[in-house]
Amino acid sequence: MLTFLSAPPRIDAAIVDLDGTMVDTQGDFVAALGLTLTELGLPVVDRAFVAHTVGKGSEHLLRTTLAHVGGDAGLYDAAWEAYQRHYLAINGRHSEVYPGVVEGLQRLRSAGLRLACLTNKPTAFALPLLAAKGLDGFFDLVFGGDAFARKKPDPLPLLETCKALGSVPGRTLMVGDSSNDAQAARAAGCPVVLVSYGYNHGQPIRAVDADGHLDRLDQLS
Numbered sequence: 144m145l146t147f148l149s150a151p152p153r154i155d156a157a158i159v160d161l162d163g164t165m166v167d168t169q170g171d172f173v174a175a176l177g178l179t180l181t182e183l184g185l186p187v188v189d190r191a192f193v194a195h196t197v198g199k200g201s202e203h204l205l206r207t208t209l210a211h212v213g214g215d216a217g218l219y220d221a222a223w224e225a226y227q228r229h230y231l232a233i234n235g236r237h238s239e240v241y242p243g244v245v246e247g248l249q250r251l252r253s254a255g256l257r258l259a260c261l262t263n264k265p266t267a268f269a270l271p272l273l274a275a276k277g278l279d280g281f282f283d284l285v286f287g288g289d290a291f292a293r294k295k296p297d298p299l300p301l302l303e304t305c306k307a308l309g310s311v312p313g314r315t316l317m318v319g320d321s322s323n324d325a326q327a328a329r330a331a332g333c334p335v336v337l338v339s340y341g342y343n344h345g346q347p348i349r350a351v352d353a354d355g356h357l358d359r360l361d362q363l364s
Contacts, residue, residue, distance in 0.1 A: 146364050147316055147336065147355070148254040156310035157251050158301060158333070159282075161262035161269055162197060163320035163341025165244045165360070166276055169193055170237025175230035176208055182225050185212045195345040198321050200263040200288045201226065227267075234268055235275035241340060247360025248281040256316075259304050263288035263295055263323070284308065296323040298330035305331070318360070322351045336363070 147154055162168045169190055177187040188208055196207050205222050209215070214222070251258055258281055262269050266287030273279040284307055286300065293299045305315050317328035320341025328335035329352065336355040337348055349356050357363065 147334065148250070148256070148364060153314055154254075154256060154316045154334070155314045156257040156259070156305070156308045157316040157318060158259050158261045158304050158308075159248070159251075160317075160319035160321075160324050160341075161260055161272070162264055163343075164241075164318060164324075164338055165248075165260075165278060166238050166240055166272065168238040168272070169197070169342075171230065171233060171235065172197055172204070174233050174237050175226055176204075178229040178233075179205075179222055179225040180208070180212060180214075182229075183214065183218060183222060185209075185214050185218075188212065194342055198263065198323055198342050198344060200294050201230075201265055201268075227265075230268055231271075235272050238272070238276070240276050240278065241338075241360070243359030243361040244278070247363055248278065250361060250363060252281060257308050257310065258282050259284040259286065259308055261286050261295070261300055261304050265289050296326035296330075298327050301327050301331035301333055305333070318363075320348070322346065325351045325353050328353075 172193045173190055180187050196204055205226055260282045264287055266289055269287045286304055288294045291300045291303050305312050312332040315333050317324055317333045317335040320338045321343040325335050334354045336357055337353045338357050339348055
């Protein structure tokens with residue numbers, strides 16, 4: 144157990160990442176990318192590629208995917224339109240909530256914390272996914288990767304989310320699964336814990352500087 148909710152310094156709020164932290168969405172990414180690439184007449188990618196590539200926003204995912212399969216960069220606009228259409232159609236169908244997530248969110252709420260979901264996923268994808276998985280009711284606020292001028296690992300999204308929550312960064316816990324989350328939290332001045340099971344661009348998560356690592360979200364106390 145990691146003691147953050149009952150020991151000094153007091154935590155007033157928490158910011159929780161979505162993909163790889165609360166929901167395993169690799170299947171959704173693989174399916175949507177597969178449909179997009181097939182529509183464009185390009186070869187599809189596998190789960191291993193997706194696992195190493197997700198986490199920096201859909202724009203980065205698409206540009207990296209096009210380069211990987213030999214697609215011309217000029218196809219990006221067509222790929223983006225197709226990807227949005229396909230992802231919204233299958234959003235949540237190939238994904239699962241990780242064990243311990245619901246219990247962990249209940250624990251955070253029971254501790255009196257205000258909660259925000261902050262993800263690099265577009266807001267239009269994040270909101271229906273949270274609703275489909277029954278997680279939307281835990282959050283006071285939801286911000287996608289298009290909510291602010293910059294995405295994680297830039298600290299701006301965390302700083303703006305803290306403002307929206309009415310909490311100071313030093314008393315706002317970031318819960319994520321990757322170096323993006325940790326770097327953003329460190330730069331913003333937020334304490335940060337990382338789950339061990341998510342997506343970290345193929346790198347060992349326990350090598351990332353954080354205040355703690357969790358095997359399940361309900362290990363927070």
